[in-house]
Amino acid sequence: MTTLALPLPRPTHPTGIWSWITTIDHKRIGILYGVTAFILFLTGGVEALLMRVQLAAPEQDIVSAEVFNQLFTMHGTTMIFLAIMPLGAAFFNFVIPLQIGARDVAFPRLNAFSYWTFLAGAIMLKLSWFLGGAPNAGWFGYAPLTGEAYNPGHGIDFWMMSLQILGIASLAAAFNFIVTIINMRAPGMTLMRMPLFTWMTLVTSILLVLAFPVITVALIELMFDRFYGTNFFVTQAGASPVLWQHLFWVFGHPEVYILILPALGIVSEIIPTFSKKPLFGYPVVVLSGVIIGFLGWMVWSHHMFTVGLGPVANSVFAATTMAIAVPTGVKIFNYMGTMWGGSIDFKTPMLYAIGFVFLFIIGGLSGVMHSSAASDAQQQDTYFIIAHIHYVLFGGSIMALLGGIYYWFPKITGRFLDEKMGQITFWIIFIGMNITFFPMHFLGLDGMPRRINTYPDGMGWDLWNAVATAGVVFLFVGLAMFTVSAIRSWRNGKRASGDPWDGRTLEWSIASPPPEYNFEEIPTVHDRDDWWSTKRRRAPAAVPVAGGSGENGHDIHLPQPSYWPAVVSIGLLVGGYGLIFNVAVAAIGGAIAMIGIYAWSFEPVNEPDDGAAH
């Protein structure tokens, strides 16, 4: 194969920082995603902490109203796009190829590109704090409020460029995982033998692929309005003030399921493993996940019940919203059915999974409450909604993701996360979460609106606001303990075998941490929960040891690392920055990205002298 003469030699560093920058190994990319997203999760937490401190007592002036607006916008955007989604992506990356018995994802370099582009988007968003103020119009950025006329600063520019860049990253990742899951399953793994987490990743990726173009177009329209003077959201020219809301929520509601379905997938792995039983009603759980993904498209206007779309639209969307509670409830009952009669082992991952089920039920119930358009009119824009979203996103997604970290940590690092510390941390976070968010139900029903920077004395809101702020302290202590324990255990935790939890799926049949090539021999799958039945089916002497001999991997041929994905991402970052401040810089960014894409597409998967031997 002809190689175009390019100045850079192929990266060959096996260790060190360059090996991480040029890696295309899905496991390393997964770790990068996880660590980055966790740090960003903590920054989002600090933003929330500042808001809670401001609201702890009436009429405080710790942060100004302007900064408060920026804080809640950044908190929402950070947690959704920079924390929960990429934490999910971290697990997709690390676990999916292992669960389906593959050596890597379908497009390894595209996978690296997704990560670096995600990082570029994150830097873009966080830069706004230092370059003239963060965005301040809420994570949903309703136009025309975000239009040039009402929001002249650069905050919104950063927000929309960052979301565009993050959208590119998410789309690339979603294409990758759909192709990987459809095409790269081990022989014998039919769709209905796929682990639940893989199933939910597939549904999530399909949602991403279909939902992100909608927000992309909405952001392009906003960008044209702000940069080139078009009229998409200029009401003086006859534009509709509701168009943005529709476009945003057509994306935004599937987005909610993009955040929760990976969590449901993780819980569906943890509960059977620690109950020592197969998942109760596997086909029904799969089907209800698919139905959630489908119905998720038909409920967006329940975010707009008070816009005045009329009784017919409101009734229809109320009905579909109530309907979507059914498949979700089905899953909850299946989790309980799985635990019923099982020999439950209350290890930390299991605690988080049970915590998830408990908290997600509460969040689900308040969700059903405001699915009724009439009662939603009372709850709209109050702290009741804040309570609901945090019960489903913190109590739901974050609890499941933390459980996932405890569950797969031994696989990722080869060491256990400290179990005793884990149990204590779980209870602190669980209690802190309830102290923080449960009082918000009362505040909301008492009429306290969202997005206010302070409130007068004597409204009857003082007590519960103080309690909620106290709860945040628990959360921070818990998360600090978790962080410390994770760092310590990564260095010198207790060694874990390849199959420390008596697992059910293929990732537990190989060594911990997995070798670079994952599987010495691509397994043949005969069963749902194949590794579990392999262990049970054979005579004890014939059961393969998890991890294999580790001696046969030398001939396995893997794609080589590459600089170019990171180069393209840098180009996007520079280009996005340039579009805000200086067109010349944008051109430079575009040029960098084009060079990267060009070099990428002419770079052979492997250098000829190396690849020729195999």
Next chain:
Amino acid sequence: MWVFLGSDCMFFGTLIATYLVYKNKSIVGPYPIDVFDIPTTSVSTFVLLMSSMSMVLSYAALRRGRIKAFRIWLASTAIMGATFLAFQVFEFREFAVHHVEIDCVEPGKLTEFETDIFNEFCTEGVEHYEGSHGLTPATNLFGTTFFTLTGFHGAHVTLGVIWLLGVLLYSFKWGITPDRDLDLDLAALYWHFVDIVWIIIFTVVYLFGVFEGF
């Protein structure tokens, strides 16, 4: 590729939806009926549709191993795509300078926009008015949505032309064989998709824009 096209469907679907939401909502002219020139656009539409046919012929030639025919048809596809783009550039320019000419004494049948101009410029003593009243993305909602929608379609065609030329270049430099038809298949799939989107845009934007009753 199918997954990508599904995603792109949502992309154009949203743009077309925006266009339809804002149809007939512009406060000032020019309106579609003032600027659209259906015969010209029909020609460029015909060229683009024919390019889909030559794409099919190119693919069929490659499958049969007739490399020369494959190259000829592929080149003609790219040329027809470029022709379509040239038409679009011409059309955008025409819209941007849109020339209005009114006989103030005997105006005859005027469109709504021309009536507005008539009222504004045909003051006493003026017998004949001529002037440029262009449509730009900033003029009104029609301009905003029209240029964005068709502009993004044009960008897709441009990308397609570059892709086809890339395949052509590849076939000269490294050679191509019938068993590598997937390379061409993906480009062809994309090309047909872009054509189909144009059929929808042509119908919804141009034809519905000019004929009464829509």
